[in-house]
Amino acid sequence: MFGKPNAGKSTLLNTLMGEKLAIVSHKVQTTRHRIKGILTASGYQMILSDTPGIIDPRYKLHEKMMDSVKQAVSDTDLALLLMDGRDNPVENDLIFSGLHLKVPALVLINKMELLSKPEISSVIEFFKGKKYATGVLAISALKKINTDLLLDHIIQLLPDGEPFFDGDEMTDRPVKFFVGEMIREKIFSMYEDEIPYHTAVMVQEYKEKDTLTKIQADIIVQRETQKGILLGEGGNMIRQLGTEARKEIEAFIGRKVFLELYVKVRPKWRDNEWQLREYGY
Numbered sequence: 001m002f003g004k005p006n007a008g009k010s011t012l013l014n015t016l017m018g019e020k021l022a023i024v025s026h027k028v029q030t031t032r033h034r035i036k037g038i039l040t041a042s043g044y045q046m047i048l049s050d051t052p053g054i055i056d057p058r059y060k061l062h063e064k065m066m067d068s069v070k071q072a073v074s075d076t077d078l079a080l081l082l083m084d085g086r087d088n089p090v091e092n093d094l095i096f097s098g099l100h101l102k103v104p105a106l107v108l109i110n111k112m113e114l115l116s117k118p119e120i121s122s123v124i125e126f127f128k129g130k131k132y133a134t135g136v137l138a139i140s141a142l143k144k145i146n147t148d149l150l151l152d153h154i155i156q157l158l159p160d161g162e163p164f165f166d167g168d169e170m171t172d173r174p175v176k177f178f179v180g181e182m183i184r185e186k187i188f189s190m191y192e193d194e195i196p197y198h199t200a201v202m203v204q205e206y207k208e209k210d211t212l213t214k215i216q217a218d219i220i221v222q223r224e225t226q227k228g229i230l231l232g233e234g235g236n237m238i239r240q241l242g243t244e245a246r247k248e249i250e251a252f253i254g255r256k257v258f259l260e261l262y263v264k265v266r267p268k269w270r271d272n273e274w275q276l277r278e279y280g281y
């Protein structure tokens with residue numbers, strides 16, 4: 001899946017998987033890593049990749065995000081090119097052709113429930129003539145409109161092959177990764193302005209004890225002032241963050257969780273190769 005930030009790629013991954021794997025927010029640039037969802041049914045297995053929204057890189061972090069997009073482009077059998085139906089088709093066309101795809105592609109006009117019928121038809125018409133577009137389909141990833149139809153189209157366009165993964169595997173990422181992502185999602189929903197973009201989360205400890213799982217994570221920010229905002233008055237914000245993230249993690253792993261969060265200041269981490277690597281980028 002490829003497209004601009006906020007097109008709905010992560011939402012679509014979750015809808016197709018029938019499980020929340022990828023974090024979602026109304027803010028742009030939520031996804032920073034490629035995440036694979038493995039969908040196995042009788043007769044097929046498909047590996048769906050969520051990718052970061054396509055942007056012009058301004059930091060090393062952005063470059064790494066775009067590297068993961070390129071990597072996904074180079075090893076896909078079928079590209080899903082997603083756009084917010086309300087967005088400018090010409091701009092999206094530029095991005096899609098810029099991928100220089102050598103594989104079939106379906107253009108997906110997402111958020112169709114927000115558009116009128118004539119609006120939908122005109123966007124579909126616009127993309128129908130494009131060289132890279134094997135097909136064009138209007139969908140709603142959120143309201144699950146045409147998503148079963150999309151699955152049928154995907155199955156028809158996929159090459160035959162042996163399954164790569166065991167049927168019970170759902171993703172290529174460890175639980176620890178999703179724990180960090182769930183904390184990051186709460187940061188995206190609770191804090192405004194630059195805070196989510198200046199933040200990284202690193203899970204330092206993940207230990208299964210008898211009755212609960214103990215997790216300790218660092219939240220990395222760039223400045224002291226941001227640390228103050230994250231903590232909030234008397235620590236009220238970080239407590240709320242901890243509670244909300246813990247509930248989500250407990251639901252995900254099906255166990256009680258003891259979650260400990262520390263906020264650390266690391267100036268300019270988004271441009272520091274060594275630190276980016278340490279934080280998993």
Ligand SMILES: Nc1nc2c(ncn2[C@@H]2O[C@H](COP(=O)(O)OP(=O)(O)OP(=O)(O)O)[C@@H](O)[C@H]2O)c(=O)[nH]1
Nearest residue numbers: 005006007008009010011026029030031053141142
């Ligand atoms: N109305 C509507 N909203 C949608 C739909 N699909 C996604 N959204 C919303 O659009 C916003 C962005 O969704 P994401 O799935 O995070 O978008 P993304 O493409 O993964 O964004 P990045 O990770 O930043 O590249 C969220 O608020 C979603 O709830 C849809 O079909 N209809």
Ligand SMILES: [Mg+2]
Nearest residue numbers: 009010030031
């Ligand atoms: Mg995303």
